[in-house]
Amino acid sequence: MSSVEILAPSAGSVIDVFVTVGQQVAAHEELLVIESMKMEIPVAAEVAGTVEEVLVQATDPVNNGDVVVRINRGS
Amino acid sequence: MSDERDPIPPTGDAGWSPELAELARRHEFVLGMGGTEGIARQHANGKLTVRERLALLADRNSLREFMGLMGDATYRDLELDSFVPRPSVEGFCTINGRKVVVSGGDFTVRGGSGGGGAHGGLGMEMSANRRALEWRVPYVRLLDSAGGSVRHFEEIGRTYLPDGNSFTWPDVRLLRVAPVVSAVMGSVAGLPAVNACMAHFNLMVKGTSQVFPGGPPVVKAALGYEVTKEELGGWDMHVRQSGVIDNVAESEEEALDMIRTFLGYLPQNVWELPPRSVPDDEPERRDEALLSLVSRNVRRAYDGHRAIEGVVDRGSFFEIGPLYGRARITGMARLNGYPVGIMANNRMFGASTDVAAGDKIVRLLQLCDTFHLPVVSLADEPGFSVGLEAERRGIERAGARLITTVCDTQMPWVTVVMGQLYGVAGQCHHRPSGMFQRYAWPSANWGSMHIEGGVAAAYRSEVANAQDPGAKLAEIELRLKAIASPFRTAEATGQDIIDPRDTRRLLCEFVEEAQPVLKTQLGPTSTPYRP
Numbered sequence: 240m241s242s243v244e245i246l247a248p249s250a251g252s253v254i255d256v257f258v259t260v261g262q263q264v265a266a267h268e269e270l271l272v273i274e275s276m277k278m279e280i281p282v283a284a285e286v287a288g289t290v291e292e293v294l295v296q297a298t299d300p301v302n303n304g305d306v307v308v309r310i311n312r313g314s
Numbered sequence: 315m316s317d318e319r320d321p322i323p324p325t326g327d328a329g330w331s332p333e334l335a336e337l338a339r340r341h342e343f344v345l346g347m348g349g350t351e352g353i354a355r356q357h358a359n360g361k362l363t364v365r366e367r368l369a370l371l372a373d374r375n376s377l378r379e380f381m382g383l384m385g386d387a388t389y390r391d392l393e394l395d396s397f398v399p400r401p402s403v404e405g406f407c408t409i410n411g412r413k414v415v416v417s418g419g420d421f422t423v424r425g426g427s428g429g430g431g432a433h434g435g436l437g438m439e440m441s442a443n444r445r446a447l448e449w450r451v452p453y454v455r456l457l458d459s460a461g462g463s464v465r466h467f468e469e470i471g472r473t474y475l476p477d478g479n480s481f482t483w484p485d486v487r488l489l490r491v492a493p494v495v496s497a498v499m500g501s502v503a504g505l506p507a508v509n510a511c512m513a514h515f516n517l518m519v520k521g522t523s524q525v526f527p528g529g530p531p532v533v534k535a536a537l538g539y540e541v542t543k544e545e546l547g548g549w550d551m552h553v554r555q556s557g558v559i560d561n562v563a564e565s566e567e568e569a570l571d572m573i574r575t576f577l578g579y580l581p582q583n584v585w586e587l588p589p590r591s592v593p594d595d596e597p598e599r600r601d602e603a604l605l606s607l608v609s610r611n612v613r614r615a616y617d618g619h620r621a622i623e624g625v626v627d628r629g630s631f632f633e634i635g636p637l638y639g640r641a642r643i644t645g646m647a648r649l650n651g652y653p654v655g656i657m658a659n660n661r662m663f664g665a666s667t668d669v670a671a672g673d674k675i676v677r678l679l680q681l682c683d684t685f686h687l688p689v690v691s692l693a694d695e696p697g698f699s700v701g702l703e704a705e706r707r708g709i710e711r712a713g714a715r716l717i718t719t720v721c722d723t724q725m726p727w728v729t730v731v732m733g734q735l736y737g738v739a740g741q742c743h744h745r746p747s748g749m750f751q752r753y754a755w756p757s758a759n760w761g762s763m764h765i766e767g768g769v770a771a772a773y774r775s776e777v778a779n780a781q782d783p784g785a786k787l788a789e790i791e792l793r794l795k796a797i798a799s800p801f802r803t804a805e806a807t808g809q810d811i812i813d814p815r816d817t818r819r820l821l822c823e824f825v826e827e828a829q830p831v832l833k834t835q836l837g838p839t840s841t842p843y844r845p
Contacts, residue, residue, distance in 0.1 A: 248662055276664035280615040 243286050245308040247301040251275030255297055258308070262290045270308050273301060288312040336394060343397035344382055348422030356422050360522050361500060362566050364403050364418040367456055371416065371570045372407035379405035381439050401426045401459060404442040406451075409574050412582060415446040419459035421500050426459025427466075443484040450583040452493040454573055455513070460529075461504020478505050485512045489843040490684065493580040495573050498523040498559065499566065501543055503532075510559065511845050514681050515576050515634060517561040519569050520549050525558060557638040557670055575632055579646040579653040580685050584838050587829070588687055593651035595627040597822035604814035608694065608733045608757040618643045618660035621692045621732060625649075625818045626656065634678065639670030641699075644678040649690070650822040652829070655682035658692035659733075667739040668699035672712040675742070676719045683723040684843045686835055688828045690821060693743040694733035697764070716742050722841040724748050726828035730817055735760040749831050751824055755814045758800045765794045 256271040258264060266287045273280045292309040295301060327334070347353060347363060356363050362370075368377055385399040401423035407416055419426040446453035467473050482505070488494055489512065496510045498518035507525045510516050518525065526533075526547035533541055545551070552559040563569035581588045601624035607616050622631055626647035633645040640663040647656045655678050659665040667675070682689045698709050720742050726749040733755075735743060740760060744752065761768075769790050770777065780786035803809050812820060 277613060278615040278661055278664055279611070279613045280662055 241312050242291055243288070243310045243312060244306045245270060245282060245285060245310060247273060247303060247305045247307050248280060248282065249273065249275045250303045251280065251301060253295045253297050253299045253301060253307075254279065256293060256295065258290045258293060260290055260293060264288065264290060264310065271295065282307060284308075284310055286310060286312050339394065340383055340397060344385070344399045347399065347420055348401075348424070349398075352422030361421070361458070363422060364420045364456065364458065367499065367566065367570060368403060368407070368416065368418055370567060371409065371454070371456070371573060373409060373411065376408040377405050377416075378407065379403060380442075380445070399423060406445075406449075409452075409454075409577055412452075412577070413449070414452040414454055414577070415442050415449065416454045416456065417442040418456035419500070419502075419506065421458045421460075424463075426500070426506075427461065427463045441481060441484065443481075443488060446494075447484045447488045447491055450492055450585070452495070452577055452580070452582065453488055454577075455494075455496045455509060457496060457498050457502045457506045457510055458500035459506050460501065461506055482509075482512075485509065489514065489845060490584070490838050492583040493577055493685065495576060497569050497573060498525055499569070500524075501529065501547075503527060503529050507547075513845065514580075514677075514684075514843070515561075516559050517563055517569055517572055518549055518552065518559045519563050519566055522566075524548050525552055553635075554637045557635065557673055560635045560638075561633075562637070576646070579632065579648075579687070584684060584686070585836050587832055587836070588653040588685060590651045590653075591648055593627065593648075595630075595650075597650045598819050600815040601625070601818065602815060604817060607814070608755065610757075612734065615661040617662050618658035618665075618692065618694070621658050622647065622656055625690075625692070625730075625821055626654075627651065631656070635674045639668065639672070639674045641665050641668055642671035642674055644674045646687075647690075649818075649825040652688070652825045654688045654690050654825060655679070656690040656692070659694040659696075661694060661733075664696075664699075665694055665734075666696045666699045667712075667716070667742070668704060669707040669709055669712040672709075672716050676715055679719050679723050680841075680843045682725050683839050683841070686725060686832045688726040688728065688825050688832070689723075691727070691729040691743045693729055693731045693735055693740070695735050695737075695740045695743060697737035698739045713738055713742075719841075720745055721747070724835055724839065726750075726824070726831050728752070728821060728824045730821075731755065731758040731760065732814070733757055733759070736764055737762065749828060753810050753812045753817070753820060754800050754804075755817075756800065756811060757814075758811070759798050760800075760803070761798070765791055765798065769794065 251273040254272045254274045258270050264284045264287065266284060268284045269281050270284055271282050273282060288310040290308060291311040295307050301307060347365065353363055381404060385397055387397045388395045401420045402417060403420060404417045406413055443453060494513040496513040496516040498510050500522065501524045502510060503526055507527050510525050524543045524547035530541055530543050530546060533546060549562040553562040561572060563572055579588060604624045607621060622643065626649060630648035631645055633643060635644060641660055642657055643660050644657045647654055657675060657678055679689065698713055723745065727745050728751045729743045731752065731754040735758065769787060773790050777783045777786050800809065800811055804811055
């Protein structure tokens with residue numbers, strides 16, 4: 240059992256969140272999108288696993304390096 | 315007739331054994347550095363000693379020290395009593411089998427600070443930077459010293475004019491002759507702080523190294539406020555905010571490793587070609603992911619690193635300045651074993667060229683021009699940054715510097731237009747002279763300015779006088795976008811458009827073709843490297 244933290248790659252605001260707690264995700268699957276400097280920046284799962292926690296929702300501001308999602312890689 | 319003669323028989327030491335014993339004793343003092351207490355303090359501060367660092371940096375048993383007997387001695391009855399070595403260790407060594415000059419500050423001796431009574435003058439041996447210059451070999455500085463100290467004034471009973479350029483001029487010349495790396499391994503102030511930047515690449519260690527002309531006590535005296543040395547000159551200040559230092563290492567071991575890696579892309583000096591590695595990746599490899607990298611939605615970001623990884627030899631990319639000016643990725647890589655400089659716009663950070671990104675580009679281009687590496691530009695350029703912050707930092711002068719550098723270089727250059735290419739920043743992905751090749755992906759689009767925004771300016775009266783200005787604007791934009799297809803440009807100019815998956819193969823071919831051209835460019839460049 241190990242939990243992987245997915246970090247916001249830059250400061251901005253969350254436009255859309257595609258996953259909910261308990262959902263299975265594949266590696267590189269898109270989890271959410273952040274708008275920053277007029278760009279839509281996708282945030283993808285670095286590993287496959289189960290979404291353990293979603294710490295943001297649409298319109299939330301985020302800072303560079305904030306934890307936005309935790310994924311459990313399973314045992 | 316034979317040249318063979320009997321060997322000269324050993325005839326004893328002719329009475330020189332006391333001198334040999336003294337030499338050994340002096341060596342012992344030198345290896346003891348600033349003494350056990352100073353060494354313990356260095357370790358307690360989470361730092362290695364200069365000799366431990368050199369053991370990690372240099373190939374085994376390759377260090378050949380020079381000026382190693384310099385220091386402060388005391389005598390009793392004309393016999394050597396004690397000896398404190400000078401606060402640095404310098405010498406030749408090899409790194410991956412290649413000769414370099416290395417100079418390491420020794421913080422265990424008086425905090426690495428100058429000192430040392432009445433040394434120098436006539437008969438002084440050649441300095442480390444001079445030797446690197448005259449031997450035409452790379453120079454590595456392991457900086458760990460606090461610069462000058464007013465204590466020194468008291469020792470010599472006078473002050474002196476700050477004529478440091480008398481021994482810094484070889485550092486300036488060396489930047490045009492051989493690769494130079496500065497590693498900041500401790501708190502570094504004064505001339506050593508500036509020497510951190512007299513290099514083609516520099517780095518520091520997270521948490522244990524800081525850079526400033528004057529530290530917290532000097533700031534307090536001059537400006538009246540308290541600041542920690544980490545806040546003032548730590549990695550966050552210099553690797554993220556100021557760009558004074560290119561890279562940060564998590565440990566000293568990693569820092570020394572980075573030096574070895576960086577030097578591996580460069581030749582010994584400007585009269586040689588960069589060394590080709592044994593190719594370990596297929597030049598024909600087609601990365602399928604390149605096809606979907608650039609979205610039709612121009613606001614959709616992707617990581618520019620992905621583009622670089624998709625074209626260079628696997629695992630060969632070494633990023634320079636990864637935390638500064640992040641709209642542009644810059645670094646070194648290999649294509650079919652040949653070292654290249656490579657850069658890519660990064661939409662994850664807006665992609666548009668700001669002053670910080672411009673600084674990085676200028677330094678990469680100068681580096682490649684000086685040491686004869688082809689340059690690869692993976693372009694997705696929205697243009698120079700606009701807005702109040704860009705103006706405050708002087709984006710126009712940065713642009714002028716960038717154009718000047720681009721036009722002054724001569725190394726072979728290949729640009730791949732992956733997405734956007736707009737404005738004067740777009741112009742800086744092109745060089746009108748020398749061996750220059752450009753490819754475009756079908757996703758490419760370009761212009762002297764963007765259609766959005768540009769229409770409102772160029773068709774102002776038509777839009778204003780229309781019955782429905784909004785609809786008119788949209789109609790004109792649609793009309794213009796239809797003619798923005800790269801194929802329309804190709805019809806007129808011959809621009810080559812390629813399948814993104816063929817990029818690696820074409821870049822490998824370009825770099826192969828560049829080799830004979832690079833050979834004709836060996837030697838110093840007409841535009842000297844500026845740090």
